Structures are given as C-alpha cells and as structure tokens.
Amino acid sequence: MKLNCELVAKICGSFIRDELGKAGFSRVVVGLSGGIDSAVACYLSAQALGPENVWALLLPYKTSSPESLADAQKVVDQLQVKYEVIEITGMVDGYFSAQPPANMLRRGNAMARARMIVLFDKSMEHSALVLGTSNKTELLLGYGTLYGDMASAINPIGDLYKTDIFQLARFLRIPEAILQKKPTADLWEGQSDEAELGFTYAEVDELLHELIDNRVSQEKLVERGFKDSFVQKIVRKIQGSQFKRRSPVICKMSPRTVTHDFHYLRDWGL
Amino acid sequence: MKYTVALAQISPKLGTLAGNLPVHLQAIEKAIQAGADLVVFPELSLTGYLLQDLVSDIAINPYQAPILKPLLEKCRGIACIFGFVEVSSRFNYYNAAAYVADGEIKHIHRKLYLPTYGMFDEMRFFALGENLRTFHTPFGEMGLLICEDLWHPSTIFLHAQDGARAVLTISASPGRGAREEDLLQSSESWINLLKATAQFYTIYNIYVNRVGFEDGAHFPGGSMVVNPSGEIVAQGRYFEEDLVVVPLDLEEVRRARLFAPVLRDERLDLTIRELARIINKRNQS
Numbered sequence: 001m002k003l004n005c006e007l008v009a010k011i012c013g014s015f016i017r018d019e020l021g022k023a024g025f026s027r028v029v030v031g032l033s034g035g036i037d038s039a040v041a042c043y044l045s046a047q048a049l050g051p052e053n054v055w056a057l058l059l060p061y062k063t064s065s066p067e068s069l070a071d072a073q074k075v076v077d078q079l080q081v082k083y084e085v086i087e088i089t090g091m092v093d094g095y096f097s098a099q100p101p102a103n104m105l106r107r108g109n110a111m112a113r114a115r116m117i118v119l120f121d122k123s124m125e126h127s128a129l130v131l132g133t134s135n136k137t138e139l140l141l142g143y144g145t146l147y148g149d150m151a152s153a154i155n156p157i158g159d160l161y162k163t164d165i166f167q168l169a170r171f172l173r174i175p176e177a178i179l180q181k182k183p184t185a186d187l188w189e190g191q192s193d194e195a196e197l198g199f200t201y202a203e204v205d206e207l208l209h210e211l212i213d214n215r216v217s218q219e220k221l222v223e224r225g226f227k228d229s230f231v232q233k234i235v236r237k238i239q240g241s242q243f244k245r246r247s248p249v250i251c252k253m254s255p256r257t258v259t260h261d262f263h264y265l266r267d268w269g270l
Numbered sequence: 271m272k273y274t275v276a277l278a279q280i281s282p283k284l285g286t287l288a289g290n291l292p293v294h295l296q297a298i299e300k301a302i303q304a305g306a307d308l309v310v311f312p313e314l315s316l317t318g319y320l321l322q323d324l325v326s327d328i329a330i331n332p333y334q335a336p337i338l339k340p341l342l343e344k345c346r347g348i349a350c351i352f353g354f355v356e357v358s359s360r361f362n363y364y365n366a367a368a369y370v371a372d373g374e375i376k377h378i379h380r381k382l383y384l385p386t387y388g389m390f391d392e393m394r395f396f397a398l399g400e401n402l403r404t405f406h407t408p409f410g411e412m413g414l415l416i417c418e419d420l421w422h423p424s425t426i427f428l429h430a431q432d433g434a435r436a437v438l439t440i441s442a443s444p445g446r447g448a449r450e451e452d453l454l455q456s457s458e459s460w461i462n463l464l465k466a467t468a469q470f471y472t473i474y475n476i477y478v479n480r481v482g483f484e485d486g487a488h489f490p491g492g493s494m495v496v497n498p499s500g501e502i503v504a505q506g507r508y509f510e511e512d513l514v515v516v517p518l519d520l521e522e523v524r525r526a527r528l529f530a531p532v533l534r535d536e537r538l539d540l541t542i543r544e545l546a547r548i549i550n551k552r553n554q555s
Binding site: 001002003004007008010011014015018019022154262263264265266267268269270 | 283284285320322323324445448449450451452453454482483484485486488509
C-alpha cells in the first residue's frame with residue numbers, strides 16, 4: 001500500500017495548524033517514546049508550528065530501555081524542539097507499593113496512564129494541546145491503553161496504518177535508528193509489538209485495508225488467500241475493542257442525551 | 271461577449287453567520303476590484319458544513335433575514351452566489367444557494383440529492399429540494415447545483431436542456447484517498463466528472479469547493495472552470511484559500527457546439543418515453 005507522503009504530510013500539517021488555531025492554541029505537547037509514531041507526530045508538528053511551539057516530553061519508567069530515551073533525544077536534537085525528561089517511576093511505583101502484586105498488563109496500563117497525567121498537566125502549563133500518536137492499526141486492533149496513550153486532543157496520524165507511518169517516517173527523514181528498530185510498547189524489557197500480536201504489521205495492515213477501507217467481505221478475503229483463522233482473529237480484535245473507540249455508554253432518560261442525540265461537532269463554536 | 275466569474279474558495283467557520291458575513295463581503299470587494307461580474311462561494315458558505323443539530327438554529331428566511339442586508343447591498347454591479355440554510359414556511363430546512371444581483375435575490379436552488387452514507391448524514395437534517403430551474407444572467411441562462419447534485423448527471427442534463435450555458439456547482443466536498451495518485455482520489459473524481467459533463471453537454475462547468483477543516487475532515491479546494499470542450503481553463507489552489515478570476519467566453523460555447531452538436535441532437539422525446547417505461551416497469555416489479 002503506497003502512500004502519497006508529500007500530500008499526506010501537507011494535509012497533516014494543515015490539520016495541526018487549523019484544529020489548533022481554531023481552538024485558540026499555537027502549541028502542542030507530545031510524548032516522545034523513542035518509537036516511530038511519536039517521532040513522526042513530532043516531526044509533523046515541528047514543521048507545522050515551528051520547533052519553538054512543540055514541547056516534547058520524554059517520560060521513561062525505570063524499566064524503559066535506555067535506547068528508547070536516546071532515540072527520543074535524537075528527535076529532540078534534530079528538530080530543536082523544547083523538551084523535558086520526567087521519570088514516571090515514582091508515580092507508578094507509588095501506587096503499586098500499596099497494592100498486592102499486579103501483573104505486567106496492569107503495570108503497563110498504569111505507565112501509559114501516568115504518562116497521560118503528565119501530558120495533560122503539561123499541556124495546561126504550556127497552554128498547549130496534547131498531540132495524539134495512535135495510528136490506525138493500533139486504534140482498530142485496540143492495541144493501546146484507554147485513557148492512556150489513546151488519550152489526546154488532536155491526532156494527525158490516526159488514519160494512517162503502521163506501514164503508512166513507516167513510509168511517512170522515511171519521507172520526513174526521521175533518525176535512521178528509529179526507522180530500523182522493531183516497534184515496541186517498551187512496557188517491559190524485550191517487548192515487541194509483532195511478537196506480542198502474533199503477526200506482522202505488513203500482514204495485518206493489508207487485511208485491515210481490505211476489510212475496513214475497501215469493505216471486502218471476509219469470505220472473499222479468505223478466497224484470496226488470507227488464512228481464515230487470521231481473518232477471524234482480527235475481526236474479533238476489532239469488535240472486542242470497540243469500547244476503546246467510543247465514549248462511555250450513558251443510560252438514556254431525557255429526549256436529548258449527550259451521547260445519543262446531541263449532535264454537534266467538537267469544532268462547534270470554534 | 272465576455273463575462274468574468276470569481277471563484278471564492280473560502281474556509282467558512284462552523285455555525286456562525288456573523289463570523290462568515292465579513293469574509294463574504296471582503297471576497298466580494300476583491301472580486302469587484304478584479305473586474306468580476308459574478309462571485310461564487312462554496313456550499314453552505316455562510317454557515318459551515320457539518321452543522322448537524324445547528325441546522326435549525328442557523329436557518330434563515332433569506333427574503334426577511336436582516337443579517338443578509340449588507341451582503342445584498344454589496345451585490346450591485348456584481349452578482350453573487352452563496353450557500354446557506356433556508357427555512358421554509360412549513361419549517362423545512364434546506365441546504366440552499368442563492369443567486370443575488372442588483373441587490374436582490376433572483377433565484378434559489380435547494381439541494382436535490384442529500385448524501386446520507388459513509389461520512390455524510392444530510393438527509394437526517396435537511397429536506398429534499400423539489401425543483402430544478404435555470405436562471406437568467408447577462409451571460410445567458412445558468413444552472414446552479416450543490417455538490418452531490420452533480421453526481422446525478424440527470425441534473426446537469428436538465429440544466430443543459432433547459433438552456434444553461436454554464437452550470438455552477440458549489441461544494442463542501444471532503445478530501446479522501448491519498449495513496450498512489452498525484453492528487454487526492456476525491457479531487458481526481460471531481461476533475462473527471464466536471465470535464466466529462468462539460469464536454470457531454472457543451473457547457474461551462476464552474477466549480478467552487480471550500481477549504482479548511484471540520485473535526486479533522488478537510489476540504490481540499492481545487493475550484494475550477496472547465497470550458498465547453500472539457501478543458502480546465504483555470505484552477506484554484508489545493509488546501510488554501512484562493513480567489514480565482516476567470517473570463518468566460520460565449521464564443522467558446524458556440525465553437526464547442528459547432529464541433530460537437532450533441533445538445534442539438536439530444537432526443538428528449540425518446541428519453542422521456544423510455545423513462546416512463548422504466549418507471550412503469552419498476553412499479554410493476
């Protein structure tokens with residue numbers, strides 16, 4: 001799936017300027033993980049707003065790979081955006097120290113949510129909006145933490161698959177080290193997205209593109225050579241994570257209910 | 271004879287007549303300075319596009335609305351087409367466009383085809399227009415269409431048969447599809463549609479699309495004039511506001527119809543006979 005990177009970068013840049021400007025802001029804060037998604041989001045916003053209007057936040061936990069921090073630092077150095085390093089270890093461990101032992105998934109969610117707390121707090125400090133860095137593959141598979149890394153004000157890359165992000169990253173000339181390494185949530189040592197998910201981004205993006213964008217039926221896709229079990233697994237993942245993509249369910253009482261029949265854009269009044 | 275149109279490719283603000291009115295007045299002034307006879311704004315230019323529940327709040331009766339006064343007053347010596355939400359005496363709400371000349375509204379078109387699929391939900395909020403009429407201008411008859419109307423070629427066919435020398439399509443068409451082509455897939459589609467129909471009906475196609483974003487959906491602009499031979503003679507920028515001033519030439523209409531007298535040869539009686547038969551067949555099945 002080839003992407004017209006020049007066109008996409010231009011639209012993303014206008015998107016950031018327009019949605020930010022309408023809401024009365026000129027700055028963004030963005031959490032830099034050292035990975036490719038947040039690097040691309042940071043490059044797009046630095047180009048759109050100027051580096052002086054981008055606050056990068058590097059938010060390591062004690063088990064985060066030092067390589068991640070070094071790679072995030074490369075982005076900061078190359079773009080000359082403002083930045084701050086804030087350890088989230090104290091926040092996360094402070095909570096869990098008074099709890100019975102929690103598994104890695106809970107700890108990972110807490111890390112993502114601790115970062116969210118810092119990002120939204122810093123957005124207020126800097127009169128900025130939080131830039132989202134979830135891509136379309138993650139959003140569809142639900143591979144993210146609700147109210148954690150999925151939380152943001154505006155997201156320029158949420159309609160781009162992971163394989164689109166790879167292409168855009170090359171076009172934007174983000175540091176080679178980030179381009180080369182395996183995608184990871186870096187919630188524990190040696191974690192790898194593709195190992196954890198059990199398929200490659202190339203495989204799943206091709207399937208998602210056909211299923212979601214082209215609305216090709218599951219039967220047709222199996223006929224065309226996708227493994228039935230793979231198709232079923234992905235469809236289940238999409239359905240099973242729908243709650244992460246929607247507002248909480250509200251029990252309807254009145255003729256007009258906020259999430260049911262109160263139809264106004266977010267841009268209402270901007 | 272020459273007649274100059276100005277395509278006002280603006281970025282309307284969502285849900286504010288008072289906010290969008292000055293933008294219109296400025297563009298009209300610029301068009302006057304550029305010597306235009308007609309300035310054309312995009313779909314729902316006075317209100318913004320994804321209005322949803324704002325529709326009823328922002329609707330006006332254009333013949334009585336005080337807020338339109340400065341706009342109508344400005345249209346002396348220049349004509350103007352703008353988009354707005356019209357409320358009728360029956361309290362129907364229409365996605366509408368008005369042609370203003372000599373300081374008064376001369377013609378209103380109510381959108382006939384309301385897209386209600388994918389990202390569009392117009393039929394939920396608007397009533398369907400019922401009529402398609404051309405209107406008189408110094409360039410001769412013209413026809414007005416709103417966005418999805420043109421995706422039903424019967425509309426432009428009727429305008430052409432009714433005598434239109436130019437058809438104006440105003441739109442708020444969101445950009446989609448940024449894969450392999452040079453242009454967005456949606457922009458490519460508009461070019462194909464406008465070129466083909468201009469050539470089919472030997473008319474000028476004048477297209478004005480808005481720019482800007484609404485909740486992350488962008489409108490890419492790319493307004494254009496296609497001559498009656500199907501060639502793009504002028505085009506607005508993509509993604510940015512613009513004012514494109516283009517002279518139309520009646521001679522181009524004459525020449526196109528000389529080389530391809532398809533309009534003359536159209537068989538309306540055949541078409542209507544076959545349409546009657548098809549309707550009859552559908553009613554029986």
